[in-house]
Amino acid sequence: xxNVLSALGVVLCxxxxxxxxxxxxxxKFDRPGIYLAKAVEKxxxxxxxxxxxxxxxxxGYSWKEAVTLTVGKQVRAFRSDGKVADSSAVLKALAKPxxxxxxxxxxxxAPTEPDFYLGMVREDSVILIADSKDISPLAAPKAAPGAxx
Numbered sequence: 001x002x003n004v005l006s007a008l009g010v011v012l013c014x015x016x017x018x019x020x021x022x023x024x025x026x027x028k029f030d031r032p033g034i035y036l037a038k039a040v041e042k043x044x045x046x047x048x049x050x051x052x053x054x055x056x057x058x059x060g061y062s063w064k065e066a067v068t069l070t071v072g073k074q075v076r077a078f079r080s081d082g083k084v085a086d087s088s089a090v091l092k093a094l095a096k097p098x099x100x101x102x103x104x105x106x107x108x109x110a111p112t113e114p115d116f117y118l119g120m121v122r123e124d125s126v127i128l129i130a131d132s133k134d135i136s137p138l139a140a141p142k143a144a145p146g147a148x149x
Contacts, residue, residue: 032101033135036063037128039071039094046071046087048094048128050102050135063097067135075102075130080123093126102128104135 036051047068054064069075077085085093094100 032103035066035100035102036097037094037100037102038097039090041087041091045073046090048075048077048090051097069130069134074134075128078127078129080125080127085126090126093124100126100128102130102135105129105131 034053036053038049040047040049047070049068050066051063052066053061055061071077071087071090077090079085079089
């Protein structure tokens with residue numbers, strides 16, 4: 001009986017360590033932002049217009065235009081297989097206002113590819129990645145008083 005309890009104790013002590021080793025590294029993104037997005041071509045560039053849900057008292061939620069970002073400069077677009085989406089794929093997927101999630105990079109060393117999230121989107125979807133300072137400039141972290149930058 002003592003041997004069984006000892007073996008059980010060893011297994012219980014090692015289980016968290018084994019489980020932790022099997023987990024993928026946590027992504028360095030803020031939680032994915034849910035947006036309504038539409039892509040347009042303007043001056044030879046693809047621009048994505050983002051809208052956010054805003055709560056209006058006594059009326060509920062409505063979409064409010066938030067920001068427009070340029071693909072390849074301020075926002076990166078990927079296909080559901082993780083490959084970079086070309087302009088035509090972005091324009092097709094976001095031809096009309098479409099619900100998307102955008103991965104918001106919250107650290108300079110955050111990945112620039114959406115590997116962790118690939119299994120969460122449909123085949124005809126695009127995955128967007130933007131820096132927090134671009135996607136939500138009003139919510140971008142401010143430097144502490146006296147800090148450089």
